[in-house]
Amino acid sequence: MKIATVQFTCVPADVSANVKQMVALIAEARVQGAELVVFPELALTGYELEAVLARRDLWVRADDLRLDAIRTGGVASVVNCAAVTDGERPAIETLVFGADGELITTYRKQHLFEHEQGVFAAGQHDGRFELGGLRFALATCFDNHFTELASRGAADGCQVHLSSSLYGTGGGVEELATVYPGIAKDFDLHVVVANHVGPAGAWTGCGRSALWAPGGVLLAEADADRPMVVTAEVG
Numbered sequence: 001m002k003i004a005t006v007q008f009t010c011v012p013a014d015v016s017a018n019v020k021q022m023v024a025l026i027a028e029a030r031v032q033g034a035e036l037v038v039f040p041e042l043a044l045t046g047y048e049l050e051a052v053l054a055r056r057d058l059w060v061r062a063d064d065l066r067l068d069a070i071r072t073g074g075v076a077s078v079v080n081c082a083a084v085t086d087g088e089r090p091a092i093e094t095l096v097f098g099a100d101g102e103l104i105t106t107y108r109k110q111h112l113f114e115h116e117q118g119v120f121a122a123g124q125h126d127g128r129f130e131l132g133g134l135r136f137a138l139a140t141c142f143d144n145h146f147t148e149l150a151s152r153g154a155a156d157g158c159q160v161h162l163s164s165s166l167y168g169t170g171g172g173v174e175e176l177a178t179v180y181p182g183i184a185k186d187f188d189l190h191v192v193v194a195n196h197v198g199p200a201g202a203w204t205g206c207g208r209s210a211l212w213a214p215g216g217v218l219l220a221e222a223d224a225d226r227p228m229v230v231t232a233e234v235g
Contacts, residue, residue, distance in 0.1 A: 001132040003160075003234045004034035004075075005209040005220075008227040009198035010046030013058060015066050018044050021227075026073035028229045035099070035132060036076045037229075038194040040205070041141050041164045042092065044081040047201035052082045052090060053119045059083060059090045062103045071101035076131055078194075080140060080164035082120075083108070089121040094138050094164060096129055105129040109140035110149070116142075126152055134159050134235045137189075141165040144179050144193075147186070154187040160234055161189045166196050168203035173224075176208055185216035190234045197227060 006025045011017035022039060029037045041047065045058050052058050060067065060081050070077055076099045083093030083106075092109035107127025112120055126149065127138030137153030137160070144150070144163055153161055161183055167176040176195065184191040191212045196205025210221040211232040219232035 001035050001134060001233070001235050002033045002231050003192055003211060004029035004032060004037045004229050004231045005192050005194045005211060005222070006037055006039050006229050007195050007197045007205070007207050007209040007222050009205070010043060010196065010200065012046045013048045013051035013055065015044045015058060015060065018046070019066055019069055022079070023069045023073055025227070025229055026070065026075050026077060029231065030073070030075050032229060032231045034075055034231050036078070038078040038162055038192050039080060039164060040194045040196045041080045041166045042082060043079060043164065047166050047196065047203060049115060049119045049201060062095050062106065071097050075099055076104070078138070078162055078164065085121050087121055089119065091121050091123060092116070092140055094127060094140060096138070098131070104131070107138040107140070109143060111142045111146050113142040128153070128156065128158065132235070136160045136162055139163045144183065150183045150187045150189065154189055159190060161187070161191045163191070163193045165193050166200055166203060167206055168200070169206045173206045173208070176206065180210065181212050181216035181218065184212040184214055188214045190214060192234070197222075197225065
């Protein structure tokens with residue numbers, strides 16, 4: 001299966017504008033032959049925590065009409081967003097849509113980073129799905145710093161570990177270059193990470209979205225300073 005990891009600069013707190021960008025990137029991934037596209041953390045809003053906490057119109061459900069253009073893009077997609085919950089806080093949730101637009105599964109970030117803890121509700125369950133004969137595990141950014149999550153995925157028969165993330169310039173560059181190939185090496189998994197590039201809330205995304213083979217060999221990597229779609233064969 002050919003998988004695309006996508007990085008772009010989100011329009012702050014504008015779901016419709018970001019959907020428009022994402023649809024164009026899905027089309028580019030489709031031209032490259034991708035069967036699955038992975039987007040960064042909070043791709044629908046950007047990493048705009050204050051806005052997300054203040055505005056419920058930025059919280060989405062899987063059947064949100066604003067996502068129709070993504071669902072009809074003809075490529076399976078992994079979309080991370082601020083999602084409606086039963087409580088007073090949203091969750092950082094990954095929605096996985098099939099190429100036919102049907103919802104395959106969802107996953108809520110379990111390990112919230114410092115300032116996220118006052119904004120979001122943490123997830124309680126791991127995320128899994130199967131597509132194209134492969135079994136996938138889901139994670140979101142800080143989740144990947146807890147090795148038991150990747151360990152459970154490998155033990156559950158997953159072959160590919162997918163992460164929507166935000167790593168900034170500075171220390172984030174080293175983390176990105178260390179954590180993910182480490183997962184590939186330690187747990188014998190393909191690993192895919194989609195990162196932000198450019199302004200992302202209080203951060204500046206460092207790009208370098210990438211795919212690694214089991215063992216930690218880099219398969220493909222995006223640039224550090226511009227929106228890109230990069231693809232690699234997985235499985």
